[in-house]
Amino acid sequence: MLPGDGTYVQWCASCDWNVDPGAPDPEPGRIAAARRRLAHRYGQELAREMEGAEVARPGRDAAAVLALTLSMLVHGLTVVLAVAGVMLVVLGWDTGALPVVGALLLAVAVVLRPRFGRLPKDAWSMNRADAPKLFALIDEVGAVAGTTGVDTVVVDAGANAAVTTYGPRRRRVLYLGLGLWEMLGPQERVALLGHELGHFAHGDIRHGAVTNGALRSLHLWLYFLAPSEPEGLMDRFVNAVTFLPRCLVLGAVTVLDLLTLRASQRAEYLADASAARAGSTEAAVALMDRLLLCRSAEGELRREAVAAQMRGGAAGRETRALAEQDLWGRLADRMGAIPAHEYERLRRVSARRGHSVDDTHPPTHLRRRCVATGGPHPAEVVCGDERLAALADELAPARSALARRVIRDYTG
Template sequence: MLVHGFTAALLVAGLLLIVLGWETGIEPVEGLVLLAVAVALRPRPGRLPDGGPVLRRPDAPELFALIDEVAAVTGTTGVHAVAVSGDVNAAVTTYGIRRRRLLILGLGLWEVLEPQERVALLGHELGHFANGDLRHGALTHGALRSLALWVTALAPSRATTVWDTLFNIVGHLPRCAAYGLLLLLDRLTLRASQRAEYQADLGAARAGSTAGAVGLMDRLLVSGSVEVELRRESVAAQMTGGRAGHAAREAAEQGLWERIAAHLASVPEHEYERLRRVAALRGHSVDDTHPPTHLRRQCLERRAPERARVGYDGRRAAAVAREVIRHHAG
């Protein structure tokens, strides 16, 4: 509320100076400056990502039907769009003033998962909507985005002129205040965010079974290996030039995800066990907002086993794969 209130105060003060300060002629100018600052620092709604396909319901009916079924199991509704990327990641967010729901589906993760692990992944991501994740709420999420924008806008620039130096001096304390407030809000919401991850994991188990959710955790441990393999494939494809290189790149792209999946399938079980032990010792987590992976795994294993409530057989998996790969390749 303090963050949003500060922006609102700038807006109101600017309007009052413009409306009531015409006698001096200086106050309206100051009001315009305050309005410009308020507009620049306003909370911005999320946007659709650039650089990759964004699927709507007519584009991928099978995928959206699967998402709707998983959402119903986790106690929420589906999404309005799915952004497909090549990253080894998945996430949910909102975009636009109406806060429409967006699922970001990274093929680097999706393609290396087993069928029920994919269902568990969808259950986990949609579980953030079902459990009221504090950081996904309009108020807190908007404040975090605003503070991050403030810190970026007030970042010191290269001092090539006197005005640059003056800006760096004047903006130093406000930037420190914004950065400190960002850290404070991050720490205050960290526990709630980690609790939301555990709740989302339970949604993953309900949708894709406990075994599927636990398998998803194991795949996250080898996500770094997937990223290395993707970079290797990218470098190899770029080494060949000319028409032959273009044809070779197209051929490489066609079988890319099959090769990545085969690479992960070749990892023996004892290697996963070693990685689990190392993760427990080092406290591995997906990022700072996630609890340690081994604790998430223990949370799932210590509960009564869940059976998959959303089926994902070969026919359905093939139909979804055709929709996703076709649009990503296009």
């Protein structure tokens, strides 16, 4: 049987013919292949570990300790460069050449220094005074997840959500994409918040300040040491001199990546468990299905923008103004009209691709299975009609401004 009416991919539910016509090629190379195999093994092991069990925040295992140790060595190298640079500038001032070398070392250390992160300059940021009901919901969900709320909410047009920290005081920020938020039901939104805040509650060494900063420094080293296209004897000499350091840095990146891979996947499973407790098992399972539509949602937004910009002049301005009106409502309606057979196809695609696209996250089908078998959990946080209306009022300015940005500022 070939489900569908021509609007969606035609595929065979019996033999999976054409179930994944746009499958991307996996990243080439032996290291990437080994990483995918290891990620697949970790994903399956963690899925069996999580299913049907009440999970708690994990302690520091040997891999985490080794990852932190290696990260500190990377940061220690940056400190050594800075100290050596200062000494060469101060003590070698009479030699002529040494201060130049010292200044170069200082410049490299400045580039490699740990960064605290900051909010995007053009972000639509909200604090507690701007959206007290939204922040109250976040605080309530955070309490269920075992953590506190956030200091800032950044609303954008993407079909995604994330949490991170910014500034020297490590303030918490929640990135909330309207492309995802608007196509979720009330309890699914609670589950989404539970998942994101669960990352703060359960921790993820890979995204911690020390380890994440070390990975960033190592990738910058790879950039500095990247071989150039040999056009002469000097290029060949430089490539030969940097070959060994480049191999050492690549080895450090690989080791640190593999040491944090299992912890990163475990953090996702634990965050999903927080989503189920906050919004209910049913809502968390539905959220897993909705996440399969993120790429389609972003495609719908691009289609809306292109269609609105096809006409110029006064007619074009009128078309764009009409397109901005209830853009998010139209997106929610289109995503809500996706039939069950398309969801099933996307679930099978997730199972087939596994870790070939993103091996830092477990495949969605495994996450969905763990959530479904780990309950049932009733909703500990309920988003009723009154609260839903209040949230809509607080997000209304962001919805209007971001709809205008999607339609008028789209560049392809």
